[in-house]
Amino acid sequence: MPTSSLIVLDAVCKRYETAAGPVSVLRDIDLAVGTGESVAIMGPSGSGKSTLMNILGCLDVASSGRYLLDGQDVAGLDHDQRAHLRNRVIGFVFQGFNLLPRISLLDNVALPLLYASVPERERRRRAQESLQRVGLGGFEAYLPSRVSGGQQQRVAIARALVSGPRLILADEPTGNLDTQTSHEIMTLFMGLNAADGITLVLVTHEQDIADFTHRHVLLVDGRIAADHLLGEATAARVSP
Amino acid sequence: MITPLLGEAWDSMHANRMRSVLTMLGMVIGVAAVILMVAIGQGAQQSVNASIQSMGSNLFIVLSGSATTGGLRMGMGAAPTLTTGDAEAIATLPAVAAVAPLQPGTAQVVYGASNWSTMIAGTTPDALVVRDWPVARGAAFSASDVRAAAKVALLGTTVVANLFGDQDPVGKTIRIKQSPFVVVGVLASKGQSLNGQDQDDTILIPVTTAQRKLFGSQFPGTVRLIMVQARSAALMPQAQSEMTALLRQRHHLPSRADNDFDIRNLTAMASAAAQTTRVMSFMLGAIASVSLLVGGIGIMNIMLVSVTERTREIGIRMAIGARRRDILRQFLLEAVLLSLIGCFVGALCGIGGAVAVHYLARSVVVITLSSVLLAFGLASTVGMFFGYYPARRAATMQPVEALRHE
Ligand SMILES: Nc1ncnc2c1ncn2[C@@H]1O[C@H](COP(=O)(O)OP(=O)(O)O)[C@@H](O)[C@H]1O
Ligand SMILES: [Mg+2]
Numbered sequence: 001m002p003t004s005s006l007i008v009l010d011a012v013c014k015r016y017e018t019a020a021g022p023v024s025v026l027r028d029i030d031l032a033v034g035t036g037e038s039v040a041i042m043g044p045s046g047s048g049k050s051t052l053m054n055i056l057g058c059l060d061v062a063s064s065g066r067y068l069l070d071g072q073d074v075a076g077l078d079h080d081q082r083a084h085l086r087n088r089v090i091g092f093v094f095q096g097f098n099l100l101p102r103i104s105l106l107d108n109v110a111l112p113l114l115y116a117s118v119p120e121r122e123r124r125r126r127a128q129e130s131l132q133r134v135g136l137g138g139f140e141a142y143l144p145s146r147v148s149g150g151q152q153q154r155v156a157i158a159r160a161l162v163s164g165p166r167l168i169l170a171d172e173p174t175g176n177l178d179t180q181t182s183h184e185i186m187t188l189f190m191g192l193n194a195a196d197g198i199t200l201v202l203v204t205h206e207q208d209i210a211d212f213t214h215r216h217v218l219l220v221d222g223r224i225a226a227d228h229l230l231g232e233a234t235a236a237r238v239s240p
Numbered sequence: 241m242i243t244p245l246l247g248e249a250w251d252s253m254h255a256n257r258m259r260s261v262l263t264m265l266g267m268v269i270g271v272a273a274v275i276l277m278v279a280i281g282q283g284a285q286q287s288v289n290a291s292i293q294s295m296g297s298n299l300f301i302v303l304s305g306s307a308t309t310g311g312l313r314m315g316m317g318a319a320p321t322l323t324t325g326d327a328e329a330i331a332t333l334p335a336v337a338a339v340a341p342l343q344p345g346t347a348q349v350v351y352g353a354s355n356w357s358t359m360i361a362g363t364t365p366d367a368l369v370v371r372d373w374p375v376a377r378g379a380a381f382s383a384s385d386v387r388a389a390a391k392v393a394l395l396g397t398t399v400v401a402n403l404f405g406d407q408d409p410v411g412k413t414i415r416i417k418q419s420p421f422v423v424v425g426v427l428a429s430k431g432q433s434l435n436g437q438d439q440d441d442t443i444l445i446p447v448t449t450a451q452r453k454l455f456g457s458q459f460p461g462t463v464r465l466i467m468v469q470a471r472s473a474a475l476m477p478q479a480q481s482e483m484t485a486l487l488r489q490r491h492h493l494p495s496r497a498d499n500d501f502d503i504r505n506l507t508a509m510a511s512a513a514a515q516t517t518r519v520m521s522f523m524l525g526a527i528a529s530v531s532l533l534v535g536g537i538g539i540m541n542i543m544l545v546s547v548t549e550r551t552r553e554i555g556i557r558m559a560i561g562a563r564r565r566d567i568l569r570q571f572l573l574e575a576v577l578l579s580l581i582g583c584f585v586g587a588l589c590g591i592g593g594a595v596a597v598h599y600l601a602r603s604v605v606v607i608t609l610s611s612v613l614l615a616f617g618l619a620s621t622v623g624m625f626f627g628y629y630p631a632r633r634a635a636t637m638q639p640v641e642a643l644r645h646e
Contacts, residue, residue, distance in 0.1 A: 059639040087561020112560040
């Protein structure tokens with residue numbers, strides 16, 4: 001495995017104990033993602049994509065196997081250390097945007113900095129910068145309900161960006177958006193990937209969204225069924 | 241870190257205004273009850289203590305009566321068995337400091353166009369020593385006034401106010417039951433007695449004058465009661481046994497007969513009253529504290545609801561890096577804020593209520609800083625205590641599960 005891998009999964013399994021007995025959702029996942037890569041995870045509904053993303057995002061832990069994030073075994077970390085990774089290293093973007101409805105867009109974007117104990121003035125400045133980055137300068141004081149879905153997802157991306165993460169995880173980020181808006185969001189993601197070298201892992205059902213990325217991973221029944229690395233030139237058109 | 245958290249706690253309370261207000265109401269009632277009850281309790285203690293102060297120290301009263309006539313036991317004071325001679329004899333006992341007989345009666349008193357019905361007490365100048373009762377203006381009547389059964393009077397301030405208004409009564413002549421009495425002095429004000437009587441609504445005259453000229457009795461020379469002051473608190477038991485022996489001997493009681501008098505230790509009764517008031521005061525505070533507890537349970541209830549409703553929000557916060565302690569702090573702060581605001585309003589209501597009780601019921605209330613601080617301390621403790629469980633529940637949620645919550 002290359003030493004520059006940001007993510008290394010080694011025989012990762014995830015089982016749930018249900019009333020009907022144990023269910024294996026992820027089976028023996030081996031995956032390495034290098035720094036600066038952009039990966040689309042595809043697969044049918046219920047194949048375990050979200051489960052995998054949650055483990056990558058330190059929101060959940062694997063039942064067995066190892067997960068090394070930047071060379072560090074996540075299984076050995078306590079709650080606070082995982083919270084620290086979610087705060088500084090990882091930015092998560094959800095399908096449903098997940099903004100806090102009662103606070104302004106600026107405050108939403110600044111929230112991760114609050115948990116990083118960044119002083120007030122600095123928080124405002126960085127949140128403002130981040131909003132400008134996603135093309136929403138001037139919308140600082142709006143409540144989330146006042147802006148469109150595409151704009152809300154931009155705010156969520158600004159929030160994921162604000163603490164300068166190395167990895168952005170996006171679980172069906174365009175699932176609630178029309179095609180035009182979806183492509184704008186993807187252009188934004190790929191710009192961050194290209195300009196800042198932020199590693200991008202996203203889940204999508206749609207081929208045209210996946211085609212923005214450089215690598216396609218197909219998940220079926222909790223196993224990796226295909227893993228295609230695409231050449232730069234063909235990235236936007238060739239399907240696996 | 242704490243300022244934005246405070247803002248958020250405030251926002252969240254504001255978003256659920258009705259619910260927050262209703263929850264606070266529990267605290268408001270609890271804190272108001274504590275402050276009001278403690279104020280009433282301490283007020284009662286203070287007025288009891290003031291009455292005890294005004295009573296005189298190391299005090300006995302000897303009552304005549306309880307004589308058995310033909311197998312029929314009469315109530316205390318039914319038969320006048322005590323005399324001024326008994327009082328003089330008691331005065332010679334070693335454990336006794338001062339003695340004053342008392343022959344009371346009620347009479348109409350007239351000065352000019354004013355008249356007033358009051359208690360007339362026939363006694364000796366030593367009554368002022370026993371009762372620790374200074375003369376404010378003029379002078380007390382003397383022992384020779386007593387020997388001569390002079391028509392002189394010492395007035396309490398209530399009598400002065402009703403008969404003379406603002407005039408100086410000393411040297412004026414009043415009429416008690418048609419007889420003229422010269423006012424020689426005015427007593428200092430003493431306020432209420434333990435059983436709530438106005439001690440200043442009285443006139444003191446020589447005991448001999450009362451016996452012979454005012455309240456003619458079928459038993460000449462008798463008095464209703466004798467006030468006795470022991471030399472010290474430690475000598476009170478000795479004084480009591482000396483008096484008992486002396487009076488039994490003077491009244492020629494055979495050894496198997498009951499006493500025909502009753503000696504009451506007023507100081508002991510007073511401290512019992514003070515003790516009762518203390519206990520009552522404590523009970524009031526304790527009962528009020530229970531309502532504070534109920535308010536706290538209300539806070540816990542609403543915080544649990546709030547945590548459940550905001551599960552998704554908790555998940556989002558965790559996903560962007562909130563630690564468990566950040567979530568804990570957020571919900572704890574909200575609970576404490578709820579109870580502190582409730583406490584503040586409750587303190588205002590409690591103080592307002594105490595002032596209203598003071599003016600409407602004319603009773604003494606005492607609001608001390610310590611009782612207000614106590615209420616605030618209790619309220620924030622209650623907020624912390626009852627807020628902790630819901631906050632902990634929020635903090636220990638699993639991020640994935642919280643995020644899945646609809
Ligand atoms: N907490 C859970 N308990 C039991 N089964 C679960 C739980 N979470 C997810 N699953 C199951 O795991 C499978 C994969 O879910 P998910 O990762 O959300 O799939 P995807 O995102 O690919 O549609 C589904 O069959 C789902 O029912
Ligand atoms: Mg999914």
